[in-house]
Amino acid sequence: MAKAATRLAVSRPVVSRAIADLEQILGVPLFSREPEGVVPTFYGETLVHRARAVFDELRQGVEDIAALLDPNAATLRIGSSPANEVGLVARVIERLSLRYPLMQFTTFSGPVESRMEALRERRVDVWVARAHTEDPGPELCFQALMHERLLVVTSEHSPWAALRAPSLADLMEAPWIIAQPELADGSPAQRAFAAAGLPWPRRLIVSDSLVLRLSMLRAGRHVTFMPDSAVRLAPELPWLRVLPMELPHWDLPVVVATLRHRRPTAATELFIAEAHAVIREIAA
Numbered sequence: 001m002a003k004a005a006t007r008l009a010v011s012r013p014v015v016s017r018a019i020a021d022l023e024q025i026l027g028v029p030l031f032s033r034e035p036e037g038v039v040p041t042f043y044g045e046t047l048v049h050r051a052r053a054v055f056d057e058l059r060q061g062v063e064d065i066a067a068l069l070d071p072n073a074a075t076l077r078i079g080s081s082p083a084n085e086v087g088l089v090a091r092v093i094e095r096l097s098l099r100y101p102l103m104q105f106t107t108f109s110g111p112v113e114s115r116m117e118a119l120r121e122r123r124v125d126v127w128v129a130r131a132h133t134e135d136p137g138p139e140l141c142f143q144a145l146m147h148e149r150l151l152v153v154t155s156e157h158s159p160w161a162a163l164r165a166p167s168l169a170d171l172m173e174a175p176w177i178i179a180q181p182e183l184a185d186g187s188p189a190q191r192a193f194a195a196a197g198l199p200w201p202r203r204l205i206v207s208d209s210l211v212l213r214l215s216m217l218r219a220g221r222h223v224t225f226m227p228d229s230a231v232r233l234a235p236e237l238p239w240l241r242v243l244p245m246e247l248p249h250w251d252l253p254v255v256v257a258t259l260r261h262r263r264p265t266a267a268t269e270l271f272i273a274e275a276h277a278v279i280r281e282i283a284a
Contacts, residue, residue: 001038056122057262064266072102074267079108079115079127082210083179084254087230088145089128092274103267111208116140119259125268128275130181131252141260143272144253146279148227150188152243157220161241168196168245175203177213177224188248189225214240229254232282 005012023030030044040048066073080089085107093105108115108124112132118124120139128145136142152171154160160171182189183206193200205222207213213224218239231242256272258264264272 052122053262060263060265072100074100074265074270075104075106076126076265076267076271077106077108077124078271079110079118079124079129081112081115081129082109082208083227083230084128084130085109086210087227087233088254088275088278091233091278092271095274095278096270100270116257119257122259122262125258125265126271127257129254129257130250131255131257134252136257136260139260141258142255143257144255145275146229146283147249147253148229149249150182150225150247151228151231152223152245152247153217153226153231154223154241154243155217155220156239156241158223158241159220160223160243163243166243166245168193168198171223172198172201173203174201174223175205175221176201177205177207177216177222179208179213179225180206181208182225186251188250192247229282233278 001012001015005015008015019030026043026047028043029041030047031038032041063073063075078089078093089107093107096103097105106124108118108127110118112129115124115127115129119127130148131142131144152166154174158174160166160174163170178189178200181187183200184190205216210226210230213222213226214237216222217224223243225247231240256275258268
């Protein structure tokens, strides 16, 4: 109570009275005294969850007004997959920052579960990644951007870069670096190996980190997959070699996801429009 009063610049009795009045209105206790101190009850936790949305809407309203007055004043929080972060997201941020030099961006990358939780908790305004399901459910809204294709890539120094018409069979003894989603049933990589009647390579490193994959790839000892958008939109790496091999597209598209019942911020709408513009340009 004392810490809350200090932070709110009011007296402790004011905080205590406000909580007591709220508990009387709701008819349930919001806090309980435990050995470690005052902690929220189940009712209190439930109220906090809903109140977070209320205060988020107020914050968003203030930011929207500021952005309408000057888009440079906007702040955008973006969640993404590692592959889309270095490709599409980086390109969109670059273009928006050139147009609005003072616009602020915060990025968050991680597995799909953490990205979804960040969006639900309103710690990010939008996330960009390949959809994990066809049905986003009642909470989320998906806008499809593109269907990515996996490319097989290596270094110019690797022995496989010199192959004119390589096949997966030619690469079975190569050390591979493969991301978790690419190992899943139904992924383009899994379907390609299955269609060729091949098991997964024996020499295998599993990592979702694109930074790690590129770092290890440069030495010329490894082979990996990369989404075509990352190769086309990320800064060009002169030593990277795309092997002439065709793999199927992902069944589910890369999407921009937002909360269904939360009006997108002005900065979010700018980001989504710019993402569609980038996709149209690389598809032309």
